Amino acid sequence: MTDTAEFPPDDDNGHESGPTGWLTPEDLASVRAQLPLVYVDAVPVRVDDSGDVVAVGLLLRASPLGNMTRALVTGRVLYHERVRDALLRHIEKDLGPVALPRVPASPQPFTVAEYFPTPGITPFHDPRQHAISLAYVVPVTGDCRPQQNALDLAWLTPEEACSDTVQAEMVNGQGALVRQAMAHVGRLD
């Protein structure tokens, strides 16, 4: 989970408090030590006319230590928010307002990524919290412009995205999630 953009704010209003499911940073910190949080992970892809995946979109970010890392679109599901609306909100947050995502018709995720604060229980790790993330492959057809703290969005072939080089640039298990996504769409050789 690399949504460092989320804390502070991931909403349009620039704050995390308010009447509809927003927590103060203090409350959220407290809850994070006591409950698993619900997340979504979106793997943005380009598809050809037959629906076959031809490219995977990965965000390029600078880590707090100054390293470059690649990341998926990810973020929390809010109180009283549908999973598909959370997907749309986070894709717009990260890829801009004209990415034109096609959220799948089925709520069935291709996998559930369990990010534990303790490494090694699953391939996924999040030092801040226990997050249970519903993961979807989401074709986007519009113009994608990285927002907020992302430096760039790179479109890679499935083979490139699964290569050791790119995998080494992903953290907290998101590399494994990209490979699981490519397996799901039949593009993991």
Place this chain on the structure above:
Amino acid sequence: MTDTAEFPPDDDNGHESGPTGWLTPEDLASVRAQLPLVYVDAVPVRVDDSGDVVAVGLLLRASPLGNMTRALVTGRVLYHERVRDALLRHIEKDLGPVALPRVPASPQPFTVAEYFPTPGITPFHDPRQHAISLAYVVPVTGDCRPQQNALDLAWLTPEEACSDTVQAEMVNGQGALVRQAMAHVGRLD
């Protein structure tokens, strides 16, 4: 399976023989008594901006006995044809060339419908043959015009499509397949 349009011909050239996977009617009749055939079933849907299914498209056809029946898009997978290309071909065959289907990125069908020549083994039945059909929900975004032997294409809400009235107008288990599709997209109440 109501693809009566397929025999005789379902291809653009108007015949089923030739070098690339077409069989003569005699050969096909012989094979049908000996092997399961591979089919695809497509459930055409309209989705809203969040990907939620708002309507299901059903073809209206006249049966050989003159009854009106409703049907899905269905047909055979040909030799050396990808499953996703078979989906595109049959959707174009039944809904016309500008239906603009979005074939899913994943080859994983929502179910496998096993149509047996003997009724009662599964919910699916095909008196002509043993067909194993990969079933997909396919959003279509363009203008759909029923082709060939279909009289009309009706867009129904998920609730209408699953109602007893509409179910009674479907044959060979395709009503069950519509309900399974709506269950898959979270629209079966």
Place this chain on the structure above:
Amino acid sequence: MTDTAEFPPDDDNGHESGPTGWLTPEDLASVRAQLPLVYVDAVPVRVDDSGDVVAVGLLLRASPLGNMTRALVTGRVLYHERVRDALLRHIEKDLGPVALPRVPASPQPFTVAEYFPTPGITPFHDPRQHAISLAYVVPVTGDCRPQQNALDLAWLTPEEACSDTVQAEMVNGQGALVRQAMAHVGRLD
């Protein structure tokens, strides 16, 4: 969601406080108004030697108003608990220690049931909270004995479980979830 047994306590020790993810009732009440909670729903089934579902297990419970209702196995995922361990814990809680459940190998649920405190947004409703529930079909092979506040466990055929009579005895959308589960296993006619 009818896990009235969970509040107060759903653990073996009879309390919800402690060092590993348990909340006080007050804290939980507060969190419930601010965050979606992660749940699991298990549809217990009997399968034959070929894996085909032959029966569905539904718990019989008395509602606070004295009505009889039928329910699935359901409950919260705790902090630092794997989804599959939550499934095992809740199945043992409701069906007893020798039910011998076979939790699926894949973390992919057959659907995600979104229980909103507001009715009508999805087929699922929970007046107490916003719960996002990962739903799995779980074959059980052992001896099932209803525990705690369940009066009985009844094994119904898929057809019976999907019938209008039984559906009317289920609340908060769990009837729809049973039908979606039967659709997933090819047993919704």
Place this chain on the structure above:
Amino acid sequence: MTDTAEFPPDDDNGHESGPTGWLTPEDLASVRAQLPLVYVDAVPVRVDDSGDVVAVGLLLRASPLGNMTRALVTGRVLYHERVRDALLRHIEKDLGPVALPRVPASPQPFTVAEYFPTPGITPFHDPRQHAISLAYVVPVTGDCRPQQNALDLAWLTPEEACSDTVQAEMVNGQGALVRQAMAHVGRLD
């Protein structure tokens, strides 16, 4: 597809002719050039008490050229045979009569592997034919004894089965299928 054991015979009686869907070798050769055939691929696994995959079973075979190759359980679906019965039959054929397989309750495969006679269209290749294979992960709990032309059955960890060394010992894309299976069960790092 490495079911070289299938031609000649893959049935218990040692012949491919007869009244229920068996073809003569000549007929089958003819059909193979004209139609896609329906296959199943089973990835045999050992699971722990929580359903988590701990080992993958791969058959060791000698190729016609004398090389050692590793293979999955695979084979054709016969006329009037259910997919789940084909899975059971091929598992018994390859792993013996007391493997005690647990065929999944849902007919939804984790993927559809399209084996083309032409390499490069998909990751899967079968020089003999166009086979469309429904792929399932099947936990087996009994004693597995390789049958017929398999020399051994080796249980590997998911990591070992996905390693470059083992992948190099698999042919026709079955290595990719093992990796896709491990992705599906959350065990592809």
